[in-house]
Amino acid sequence: MSGNKAVLITWRDNFSDFSGGVTRTVHLAGLISKFLGVKIDIWFRRDTPRSLLLAGLKMITGSAYLREARFKYVALPDLSRYDIVIVDYIRSLISVYKHIRNNKKLIYISHDYYKELPYNGITSLQKEAKKALSKVSLAVVVSRRDYYLHKQEAPDVEYVVFPNIYPEEFKPEPRRGKLTFVTVKTTHVDQEFVKALAAALGADTIAIGKKIAGAEYVPNVATRSEYLATLSQGHIGINYSNTGNYYSTGSNVKRYDYALAGLAVANHALSTTGDPLLPCEFTFVDVYDLVAKTEALLDRVDQCGKQNREYALRKYEEAYRELERKILELAGR
DSSP, rough: OOOOOOOEEEOOOOOOOSHHHHHHHHHHHHHHHHHHHOEEEEEOOOOHHHHHHHHHHHHHOHOOOOOGGGGGGOOOOGGOOSSEEEEEEHEEEHHHHHGGTTTTEEEEESSTTTTTTTOOHHHHHHHHHHHHTTTTTTEESSSSSHHHHHHHHHTSEEEEEOSSOOEEEOOOOOOOSSSSSEESSOOOEEEEEEHHHHHHHHHEEEEEEOOOSSSEEEOOOSSHHHHOOOOOOOOOEEEESSSOOSOOOOOOOOHHHHHHOOOOOEEETTTTTTTOOOOTTTEEEHHHHHHHHHTTTTHHHHHHHHHHHHHHHHHHHHHHHHHHHHHHHTOOO
């Protein structure tokens, strides 16, 4: 294929975030554009009367099925204009797969294993998602765990693992002289949690994106580089998966954000699932467990953060090269 034309179809109505699924989609789409040497058109969600009806019924009934089924009926671009179609998340794949002809290449940017999120307990959509996955030319999955889960569903699909590592040029800010924890948009760290860290360790806490009484609040930052710079002031990043479930749901972006910013990483319960552990990463079950484990690394916390950053950048380079190879193969180059 030469002179490829490509479109990214997303279920989202905008790209506005500094960490999370949007970061993954935008970063990977940028890499694919770079590898192909083409500008990728972006098609944001455009609802139809039918998709809006289902969304309205979901508001009335609270139905998880209706919440997800609406995305099957959104409007699509004229796919005949494109050689390569990139879809963001299973919601976009569900809307597109029936319209893909054999001469088109379909790239699926996966964020989660669909049976866990968002189709947990929705059997009919799980079955349809499996059919949709079989149409994919290349699936970009988020972790080794997700690779094996997807592979058992669609063994003939080509896969590449691209973990949630998205480097950005930033100027690190001076590390705080006092032990400092950082949280990002979490609902699980509260005033009592912050007070316990201060009482036991004399530590401060920086809360990004969500106010916590007793913590230094930083509103949602404007850019990802500003976000990573803000993280770099701390020593240890506190990571909750925020799903409330004890399965992977892909892989957590924040743990790698902390690593890129040069922090040690403290993960609640199973927030580490999906990938091997970072060089300086540990789990905790409650704030007092976090205190106990933090005490054990106080004399090397800065070195820990450096090791995490170096490891994350190595993993990124490996994934970058493999994705480039697979994209060029797909494009026939």
